[in-house]
Amino acid sequence: MTSQDGGTRVTIIGVGPGDNGFLTLKAKQAVEEADLVAGFATVLNVVRPFVKNAELCPMAYRDQEEVLDYAVGKVKQGKSLVVCAWGDLNVSAKELLDRVRRRVDHVDLIPGISSVQIALVRSGISLEHAVFVTLHVRDGAESALEELVHYIKEGRRNVVLLPRPYDLMPAGIAAGVIEAGISGDRQMTVFQRLTHDDEQSWSGSVSECAAITSDFSDLSIMVFHKPDSD
Ligand SMILES: C[S@@+](CC[C@H](N)C(=O)[O-])C[C@H]1O[C@@H](n2cnc3c(N)ncnc32)[C@H](O)[C@@H]1O
Known part of the structure; x- marks a missing residue:
């Protein structure tokens, strides 16, 4: 998705520690409204029940760069992307955040419940x-x-x-x-x-x-x- 100033924008959510009862309402809403939802396969499993129309983009350690390139390519075409991180965003998840930050102009962060x-x-x-x-x-x-x-x-x-x-x-x-x-x-x-x-x-x-x-x-x-x- 592009922001008002024309830059690319991606939302990153924390999905909580495993039980999806710990997903916040804000994160759930972001998933429901997204065109694409990306994340490691186990992380996507937490939000899968709340996906409405989004294309799921599962990634593994070996192909995370390619999957993010693909998903951010769609953002540049006007689609909205939610990237999912396990637990909370600010607890030992910096590598994923940095990978997303390197690719887009703005990130919107929705924190989660950490393990x-x-x-x-x-x-x-x-x-x-x-x-x-x-x-x-x-x-x-x-x-x-x-x-x-x-x-x-x-x-x-x-x-x-x-x-x-x-x-x-x-x-x-x-x-x-x-x-x-x-x-x-x-x-x-x-x-x-x-x-x-x-x-x-x-x-x-x-x-x-x-x-x-x-x-x-x-x-x-x-x-x-x-x-x-x-
Ligand atoms: C890369 S760190 C990410 C932590 C995550 N951002 C969080 O806030 O929970 C992954 C590590 O968090 C811990 N962890 C995550 N979820 C857990 C859970 N449900 N039970 C116990 N440990 C967990 C484990 O040590 C695991 O190896």
Whole structure:
């Protein structure tokens, strides 16, 4: 779609953490009114029930550039495009936002409910008592791991961490923080598939987590509890 000043315009929405009951009314309306709706296949599944006339443009990591080129090409022909991001837009979703921003003149952002907010709700932690770290980055995971150790050691806040499927997952991260000098007795929780029917949570010590040999879901969030809330 072109804006009043003639520039190209795309709407990006956050679709929430999986259960489409967490899709906002604004995001739902954008999907209902769109000519094209683009996003990773699992993300599109959340909004699929609300698509009215839109052409769906599913993308995968390998073809996301081509799919966005195609969809933005349609925008230049006057169509409206909604790009869908998982959870909230401002939580570890920058790569997708940047890919869209590089292609158009204006983006309209409709935030969503993040999986991080659900993890806070489930663990009864307020945002002001938490610090957030993501390993879900292509570059910079090493410095994020250093920050993680720093905040756990400091012990002033609960640390909410997004692991990185599948090379930096909960058991390996737990083993790594013990190696970096964190006590194995520190208490933590791993949430998997929040808001899905098969949602799970596991709580225990960091050393118990390090010993887990079963696989964790790609939708996993770790919370390292601050010592006095153990
Ligand atoms: C690329 S990040 C995007 C996060 C997203 N923007 C958000 O606000 O939830 C994807 C990571 O978020 C976490 N995640 C997303 N949805 C989740 C869910 N329903 N349950 C647990 N973790 C989830 C996982 O760590 C997953 O690997």
